[in-house]
Amino acid sequence: MKTKAERPVITVIGSGMMGSAVTWPAADNGCDIRLVGSVLDDAIIEHARATGEHLTLKRRIRNPERYSYYRFDELDAALDGADLTVCGVSSFGLDWYLDSVIPRLPDGVPVLSITKGMIHTGAGNLISYPERMESRAAEAGKNIDFMAVGGPCTSYELADLDPSCVTFCGRRPELLRAVREWFETPYYHVSLSTDVRGVECAVALKNAYALGISLAIGMSYRREGREFExxxxxxxxxxxxxxxxxxxxxxxxxxxxCLALGAGDLYVTVFGGRTRRLGILLGTGLGYAEARARLAGVTLESTAIAVRTAEAAEALEAAGTVRREDLPMLHHIARLLGGETGIEVPWDSFETENFG
Amino acid sequence: MKTKAERPVITVIGSGMMGSAVTWPAADNGCDIRLVGSVLDDAIIEHARATGEHLTLKRRIRNPERYSYYRFDELDAALDGADLTVCGVSSFGLDWYLDSVIPRLPDGVPVLSITKGMIHTGAGNLISYPERMESRAAEAGKNIDFMAVGGPCTSYELADLDPSCVTFCGRRPELLRAVREWFETPYYHVSLSTDVRGVECAVALKNAYALGISLAIGMSYRREGREFExxxxxxxxxxxxxxxxxxxxxxxxxxxxCLALGAGDLYVTVFGGRTRRLGILLGTGLGYAEARARLAGVTLESTAIAVRTAEAAEALEAAGTVRREDLPMLHHIARLLGGETGIEVPWDSFETENFG
Structure with a gap:
C-alpha cells in the first residue's frame, strides 16, 4: 500500500453525503479523490462539476484541487489506477452495489464501506454487509478485502471538521493500519478492529434504538402540549x-x-435528524403510515434497518436463542413500525431484579 | 414492613430538590411524608408550610394532604413512628449526616439514600456511601439497613411526572421489594439490585464523565463563535x-x-443543568477558577465527585491496578478541574486497536 505521501487515489462509488464527507480527511492528507455518482447521483456530480459545491451535503468541497467527478457511466475511468475504493451507497443501494459494482471492481484493490447494516439470512442469523460483499466478490472471482467504517459520525459534522472518533473494521490489521494513515487527521480519529461482526452489529442496532429513544421526546411534546423535552x-x-x-x-x-462504540453511535443518532424526527412523530401518537407521510421525500434508512433488526430478533426468539422478555424495547419499536398505535412504552418490563 | 395500603410513614431528612421529589410517587401511593429540613433548609420548610410550594424545586407540593414539615430541631418528632427514613442531603452534607443524623436514627428503621457518591479510602480503594453509612451506624450501636437510589432521574422531571427508571440497591432483596412497593408508580419504575458497589460507582462516575462530554459543547461554541452544538x-x-x-x-x-444504568445516567446528566454548564465553560477555554466564578452560587456537587473520582484513579494507578493510558478522558477532566488551561482533548489516546 502507498503511504499518504505517495498520494493514493481513492475512488468513491456513491457520492451521497457520507460517501463524500468521509473523503474530506483523506483529501487533507493529500489523497486524490474521484467521486463517482451512483445511478441516482447524476445531479450531485453535475452540481459539483459546475459549482464546486456538494448538492446534498450543502457544503463547498474542501480541497477542490484534489477532486474529480464521474457519472456512473464513467466508472471504468474512475477505477483506473485506484488504490482504494469506497462503497458510498446507502443500505437501500446494497443490492445494486452487489450486482452492478462488485463485478466491475479491480481485483486486489481493497474496499472501505460506509454502508451500514446487517443482513438477516434466516433463522435469526445476522451477517454484516462486509461479509456479504466479500462472498459476492468471491462469486465474481475477485480477491478483494472489504473494510467498513463504524462509530458515531454524521456527515454534516464531519464536513464541518467537528472532531470525530470512528472505527475501521476488517480482517487484516496491516491493511487497516495502512488505510488509517490516509484518513487520520486532527479531526478524524480512527480506531481499528478485526471484530467486523461486532462493529457492524453495533452500527445497525443503533438505528433501531435511536428511534426508540426519540419516542420519549414525542411523548413529552404530547404531554406538555408544546415542543418541550x-x-x-x-x-x-x-x-x-x-x-x-x-x-x-x-x-x-x-x-x-463494541458496546462503547454502539453507545456513542446511539447518542449521535438521537440528535441525527431523520431517525429522531420519525421517533418524535410516533411518540406523539401518530401511526407509522401517517408519520411516514409527514416525512415524505426523506430517506429513512434507519427505519429499514430497524425493521430488519426486529425481524431478526423475532427469528432469534423462534430459534430459542433469546427470550422475548429480554428485548421489550426492540419489540415495542417493531410494533410501532408495524403500524400499531395506542400502545404504551412497556416501562414495567424494563425493571430488573439483580440479586446475583 | 407495612404494605402501601397501611400508609407507611416516610421521614425525609434533607428537604432539597431530590429528597423532596422522590416522595412524589410515595405520596401518590398513600404514604405519609414528613419533610425535615437539614440545618441549611429552614427557608424551604418555612416556605412549604406557608405556601404549599417547594422553594427550590419551584413546584407545588403534589398531594399536600400527605405532607407535614419539620425544621431540623424538630427531628425527633418527625422520626417518631417512621417506617422508613430517606437521606436527602447532598454529598456535601455527608459528614453532617454521618455525625449529626445517624446517631439519632431509630434502631431497626431502614434508610433509603439519594445521596450520590463514592468515598476514596486510600490506595485507590473506593467504597459507596451506603457502605460508609452502615459502618457509621454500627459504630453508633444501631442496626439499620441502608439502601440507595441510582439511575437516571433528575428531580424537576420526576416532579413533573416524566417516566423515570431508577434502581434501588441494598443488601436484602425482601426489604428492597417491600420498599419498591411504596414508590413504584406508572411514572416511577424501580429496578432492584444487591450490587450496591456497582450501582453507586456508576452513579458517581457519571458526574465526572458528563462534565467531560459537555466540554465538546463549549468547544463547538468557541469554534463556531455562537451557541451551536x-x-x-x-x-x-x-x-x-x-x-x-x-x-x-x-x-x-x-x-x-451497571454499565447500562451508568450510560442512561450519563445521558441525563449531560442535559442536567449545572454539570453541563461548567463543562461548557471549560470547553470554551475558561480556566476552572473563572468558570466557577461565573457559576457563583451554584452548588457543584458533580465537581466534587469528579475530583474525588479522579483522585481515586490516580491512587489506582499508583497501586498498579489500572494503567494511566486506560483512562485518558478522566485524566483530562482532572487536569481541567485542577486549573490547567490550553490543553486539548486527547483524542488520539482514545484510539484503540482491537485485533483480538
Whole structure:
C-alpha cells in the first residue's frame, strides 16, 4: 500500500453525503479523490462539476484541487489506477452495489464501506454487509478485502471538521493500519478492529434504538402540549437500549468493546435528524403510515434497518436463542413500525431484579 | 414492613430538590411524608408550610394532604413512628449526616439514600456511601439497613411526572421489594439490585464523565463563535466515557449490568443543568477558577465527585491496578478541574486497536 505521501487515489462509488464527507480527511492528507455518482447521483456530480459545491451535503468541497467527478457511466475511468475504493451507497443501494459494482471492481484493490447494516439470512442469523460483499466478490472471482467504517459520525459534522472518533473494521490489521494513515487527521480519529461482526452489529442496532429513544421526546411534546423535552424518560430508554444492545451484540458474535462504540453511535443518532424526527412523530401518537407521510421525500434508512433488526430478533426468539422478555424495547419499536398505535412504552418490563 | 395500603410513614431528612421529589410517587401511593429540613433548609420548610410550594424545586407540593414539615430541631418528632427514613442531603452534607443524623436514627428503621457518591479510602480503594453509612451506624450501636437510589432521574422531571427508571440497591432483596412497593408508580419504575458497589460507582462516575462530554459543547461554541452544538465530538466523548466507566466499574467490584444504568445516567446528566454548564465553560477555554466564578452560587456537587473520582484513579494507578493510558478522558477532566488551561482533548489516546 502507498503511504499518504505517495498520494493514493481513492475512488468513491456513491457520492451521497457520507460517501463524500468521509473523503474530506483523506483529501487533507493529500489523497486524490474521484467521486463517482451512483445511478441516482447524476445531479450531485453535475452540481459539483459546475459549482464546486456538494448538492446534498450543502457544503463547498474542501480541497477542490484534489477532486474529480464521474457519472456512473464513467466508472471504468474512475477505477483506473485506484488504490482504494469506497462503497458510498446507502443500505437501500446494497443490492445494486452487489450486482452492478462488485463485478466491475479491480481485483486486489481493497474496499472501505460506509454502508451500514446487517443482513438477516434466516433463522435469526445476522451477517454484516462486509461479509456479504466479500462472498459476492468471491462469486465474481475477485480477491478483494472489504473494510467498513463504524462509530458515531454524521456527515454534516464531519464536513464541518467537528472532531470525530470512528472505527475501521476488517480482517487484516496491516491493511487497516495502512488505510488509517490516509484518513487520520486532527479531526478524524480512527480506531481499528478485526471484530467486523461486532462493529457492524453495533452500527445497525443503533438505528433501531435511536428511534426508540426519540419516542420519549414525542411523548413529552404530547404531554406538555408544546415542543418541550424531558430527559428522564429519554435516559430510561437510553439505558434500556444499551442493555438490549449488549445482549444482541453477544448473540451476533460481537466482542465486548463494541458496546462503547454502539453507545456513542446511539447518542449521535438521537440528535441525527431523520431517525429522531420519525421517533418524535410516533411518540406523539401518530401511526407509522401517517408519520411516514409527514416525512415524505426523506430517506429513512434507519427505519429499514430497524425493521430488519426486529425481524431478526423475532427469528432469534423462534430459534430459542433469546427470550422475548429480554428485548421489550426492540419489540415495542417493531410494533410501532408495524403500524400499531395506542400502545404504551412497556416501562414495567424494563425493571430488573439483580440479586446475583 | 407495612404494605402501601397501611400508609407507611416516610421521614425525609434533607428537604432539597431530590429528597423532596422522590416522595412524589410515595405520596401518590398513600404514604405519609414528613419533610425535615437539614440545618441549611429552614427557608424551604418555612416556605412549604406557608405556601404549599417547594422553594427550590419551584413546584407545588403534589398531594399536600400527605405532607407535614419539620425544621431540623424538630427531628425527633418527625422520626417518631417512621417506617422508613430517606437521606436527602447532598454529598456535601455527608459528614453532617454521618455525625449529626445517624446517631439519632431509630434502631431497626431502614434508610433509603439519594445521596450520590463514592468515598476514596486510600490506595485507590473506593467504597459507596451506603457502605460508609452502615459502618457509621454500627459504630453508633444501631442496626439499620441502608439502601440507595441510582439511575437516571433528575428531580424537576420526576416532579413533573416524566417516566423515570431508577434502581434501588441494598443488601436484602425482601426489604428492597417491600420498599419498591411504596414508590413504584406508572411514572416511577424501580429496578432492584444487591450490587450496591456497582450501582453507586456508576452513579458517581457519571458526574465526572458528563462534565467531560459537555466540554465538546463549549468547544463547538468557541469554534463556531455562537451557541451551536455539534454532536460527533459529544458522541466520541460519550463512547470513551462508556469505555472508561466499564473499566472503573470492574475495578470497583461492580457487576456488568451497571454499565447500562451508568450510560442512561450519563445521558441525563449531560442535559442536567449545572454539570453541563461548567463543562461548557471549560470547553470554551475558561480556566476552572473563572468558570466557577461565573457559576457563583451554584452548588457543584458533580465537581466534587469528579475530583474525588479522579483522585481515586490516580491512587489506582499508583497501586498498579489500572494503567494511566486506560483512562485518558478522566485524566483530562482532572487536569481541567485542577486549573490547567490550553490543553486539548486527547483524542488520539482514545484510539484503540482491537485485533483480538
Amino acid at each position: 424531558h430527559y428522564n424518560s429519554q435516559a430510561a430508554l437510553f439505558g434500556q437500549a444499551v442493555r438490549e444492545m449488549k445482549l444482541l451484540l453477544r448473540i451476533c458474535g460481537g466482542g465486548d468493546d | 455539534h454532536y460527533n465530538s459529544q458522541a466520541a466523548l460519550f463512547g470513551q466515557a462508556v469505555r472508561e466507566m466499564k473499566l472503573l466499574l470492574r475495578i470497583c467490584g461492580g457487576g456488568d449490568d
